[in-house]
Amino acid sequence: MERKQDRNRRLADYIYNDMNPEEVVEMEREISHDPELSVSIELNMQVKDYLQAKIQLEEMKADPQLENAEKLAEMAFENASPKEMDKPVRRPGRKLIRNIAFASAVAAGITIIIAIALFPSNLDQDQLFASYYTPFEASDYSQRGVSNEIYRDVAVGINYYVAGNYNQTIDQFSQLASEPTLESEVQFFTALSYLGLGEYRSAQGILQSIDGANRYQAETLWYLSLCCLKTGEFEEANMLLGQLEAYDGKYKKDAQALRKKLRRFTP
């Protein structure tokens, strides 16, 4: 009983970010090893995320300054006459577009998840994989602060990947394999290219060998979990997705949703 109370207390501390980093690591280790706890966290997070948005929305609706905000909104749309709308707005950089695209992707992901849920009895791992797999959005990674020959070669490889030329990507990165500073990058893009070619076992093997400490940690976990899904190693996929709880953003949300779907395949 006492143990259960302690666990519930820690669960609430975790949900509300009321833990120190060591406690967070310990909790996440427990989550990755305990499917029941993982399911519980998922519901708790869902409640928390909803309430957070709802409370903020209710505050916006009840804000005494709402009238001012509405006047400003009128102003924004007055300005946007059809002619004005055709005038180009100086748009934010590619990164913002990526952010909006990212937001769109999350929303699209949710729609896909909803669509998948409509026919749970017909689901299989291939459909699930197809719903979640999209090639890595790598275009921004081809730009480096330092311009030298090696980075130009990396950029060429990444541009091949972005264009979907996976065999050329593999060739290009194989030429960079001897560069120690690029080891994880070479492995990462090579693995993703095999994934793009449908060679899941090869992709899985390479992703598993990537050293944890690199700039693509969350991406490595995500694509590795998709490989495991495709190869039928559902428990391994579930564990990897659990590790993505530690990363904020797209992967965390997608991982939570995918874990929920994975329960259909695990005992």
Next chain:
Amino acid sequence: MEKSSDQHIIDSIRKRDDVAFKYLQVTFQDSIRLMVTEMGGSQEDAKDVFSEGLIALIRLVDREDFELTCKLGTLVYALCKKTWKQHLEKQVAVNNYHVRKLESSPEWDFTEEVDLQLYQEIFWESFKQLEKVCQEILEGYLKEISPKEIAEKLGYSYGYIRKRKSMCHGFLMKMIQDHPTFRKIKQSELALDLE
């Protein structure tokens, strides 16, 4: 959110600083999504509304006569609400098309969206049934106010607030999980899983 930080974000938007847009996305996207779905839109509509709302915000802050006279969050809300209303007006004009589109998409079903709405109603109803002090503590945490500040505001110690928060959250989750509609949906999900 403090006014001064709102002004800082506005200045950053003018400079097209990506950090500002990331902030807007992280801070307001979920509540705007909720606004759209509460007003009958889909998740897909919500995505479009938020993107268009941000474009309207950029257009607005670029105006020389623009002056922020409200909270930034409230402005984002007003812009997105206006965007959604315009979208609805346009939708009326193409209503027949949508009807045809739905008819030709037999795979589409609203079951999951309905379930999500029911869940959300249960979450909110349960939250409103909590004791006032529980609501205040959880609300403080949900607004990401530091536990120390929550404790000071409510006149308790930090230790008490931390413990009480866990209890309140526990009550909330129990209320949700004991809710007859929640149980019913869960049972139907389980039945689907077993098929």
